[in-house]
Amino acid sequence: MQKDDDNDIRYHDLLKIARKRRRIRKLLLNTSVRDDDDEPHSEVQYILMSNKLERMKSDIKEIRDTLKKGYLTRDQFMPVKLTVYGMSAAIVISVVSALVWYVLKGH
DSSP states (O other), X not given: OOOGGGOSSOXXXXXXXXXXXXXXXXXXXXXXXXXXXXXXXXXXXXXXHHHHHHHHHHHHHHHHHHHHHHOOOHHHHHHHHHHHHHHHHHHHHHHHHHHHHHHHHTO
């Protein structure tokens, strides 16, 4: 999993790209675009959210792969559970029966 600080493209680089796109669009459309418009920031936010979404998808895929490889399902765990519970019950029954026998024998 990656941290947000490890982005290959920084916020300011994305902002420059968005401003260049605005200038190109302005030249192509031959219209005036206000300088105080928040459009570049929204484009940058969209790109950042898109990058985060892609990282989240890869993280989820990595977690799913880890779960498939490293963990047991309930069906696979059931025989182990029954064996451990059975052996634990046998040990508890033998200890309790030894104590009862010791008390009834009268020392």
